[in-house]
Amino acid sequence: xxxxxxxxxxxxxxxxxxxxxxxxxxxxxxxxxxxxxxxxxxxxxxxxxxxxxxxxxxxxxxxxxxxxxxxxxxxxxxxxxxxxxxxxxxxxxxxxxxxxxxxxxxxxxxxxxxxxxxxxxxxxxxxxxxxxxxxxxxxxxxxxxxxxxxxxxxxxxxxxxxxxxxxxxxxxxxxxxxxxxxxxxxxxxxxxxxxxxxxxxxxxxxxxxxxxxxxxxxxxxxxxxxxxxxxxxxxxxxxxxxxxxxxxxxxxxxxxxxxxxxxxxxxxxxxxxxxxxxxxxxxxxxxxxxxxxxxxxxxxxxxxxxxxxxxxxxxxxxxxxxxxxxxxxxxxxxxxxxxxxxxxxxxxxxxxxxxxxxxxxxxxxxxxxxxxxxxxxxxxxxxxx
Numbered sequence: 001x002x003x004x005x006x007x008x009x010x011x012x013x014x015x016x017x018x019x020x021x022x023x024x025x026x027x028x029x030x031x032x033x034x035x036x037x038x039x040x041x042x043x044x045x046x047x048x049x050x051x052x053x054x055x056x057x058x059x060x061x062x063x064x065x066x067x068x069x070x071x072x073x074x075x076x077x078x079x080x081x082x083x084x085x086x087x088x089x090x091x092x093x094x095x096x097x098x099x100x101x102x103x104x105x106x107x108x109x110x111x112x113x114x115x116x117x118x119x120x121x122x123x124x125x126x127x128x129x130x131x132x133x134x135x136x137x138x139x140x141x142x143x144x145x146x147x148x149x150x151x152x153x154x155x156x157x158x159x160x161x162x163x164x165x166x167x168x169x170x171x172x173x174x175x176x177x178x179x180x181x182x183x184x185x186x187x188x189x190x191x192x193x194x195x196x197x198x199x200x201x202x203x204x205x206x207x208x209x210x211x212x213x214x215x216x217x218x219x220x221x222x223x224x225x226x227x228x229x230x231x232x233x234x235x236x237x238x239x240x241x242x243x244x245x246x247x248x249x250x251x252x253x254x255x256x257x258x259x260x261x262x263x264x265x266x267x268x269x270x271x272x273x274x275x276x277x278x279x280x281x282x283x284x285x286x287x288x289x290x291x292x293x294x295x296x297x298x299x300x301x302x303x304x305x306x307x308x309x310x311x312x313x314x315x316x317x318x319x320x321x322x323x324x325x326x327x328x329x330x331x332x333x334x335x336x337x338x339x340x341x342x343x344x345x346x347x348x349x350x351x352x353x354x355x356x357x358x359x360x361x362x363x364x365x366x367x368x369x370x371x372x373x374x375x376x377x378x379x380x381x382x383x384x385x
């Protein structure tokens with residue numbers, strides 16, 4: 001928490017030359033101030049956003065935003081949640097960034113739903129501020145930025161920016177913001193959670209010129225949580241279960257990111273020490289024999305992650321509830337703990353069920369290629385499954 005607060009103060013001073021806060025004012029701010037996370041539900045009011053067969057984007061983004069905020073408030077006592085909107089209200093894009101800047105937010109996350117003429121497209125993608133690197137990224141930015149056309153006097157607020165003009169996006173070359181690396185880190189964590197915990201197709205981290213992001217002075221992302229143009233994905237997004245899963249994934253990504261952003265002293269936030277595949281020591285106890293199958297001969301295998309922590313834990317600790325063969329690896333600045341080396345997803349799911357019965361309700365399946373943590377999709381491809 002302290003790192004994020006310190007980082008944002010430096011960022012504000014760098015960007016605005018200390019015009020708004022003097023050094024004395026910075027020192028005078030109470031050290032007990034909680035980090036602020038601003039959650040932005042895309043669109044709202046007269047701006048419906050993408051319209052599907054059954055739902056409008058503005059309603060789904062609000063539902064997920066409120067669920068996410070509740071999870072953060074209940075589980076992160078050192079965080080204050082602020083919403084750009086908590087009802088069906090139209091809020092100008094520039095005001096959303098201004099709210100985050102005014103409250104010196106540690107993070108800004110904007111929630112949106114995607115759409116495409118190709119109705120087979122599906123999955124989640126997370127954007128950070130930057131130049132669009134493909135025509136597809138540009139089209140998504142145009143779609144979301146079109147909201148400003150509903151604002152009064154938008155030419156004045158956005159200095160003549162035309163959301164439908166390719167040339168207008170040249171302006172964003174000036175806003176490769178100082179938080180790009182940290183924004184990318186958060187975006188990557190979101191994609192990992194969306195893929196592995198929710199099961200959405202991973203469409204990756206992308207860069208594009210989004211007006212809602214370009215004037216924020218803290219790590220900021222725009223999460224496209226699924227395609228309303230895909231009938232099956234729209235049904236998932238409408239469902240209470242789908243919204244719960246997505247909100248939970250976003251919460252976990254923020255939680256893990258915050259741990260990563262403040263690594264242990266002497267350690268780089270990007271340090272990754274992954275486990276080397278090894279055959280577990282023989283154990284004749286019933287619990288061990290039922291816990292994991294024989295490790296595969298391939299370097300690619302599946303495990304079940306049971307816990308993550310900013311501090312190193314003893315793998316024989318009582319907190320692992322008697323699990324055998326617990327292994328620790330370092331990933332995204334956290335110590336993470338897993339069991340098993342399974343040759344197929346099916347075997348890994350069987351192990352997952354047994355692990356959950358031992359009380360690890362948040363456990364999930366992960367994959368490795370040798371010493372490298374990879375996605376489930378990558379593992380399937382490598383194994384020809």
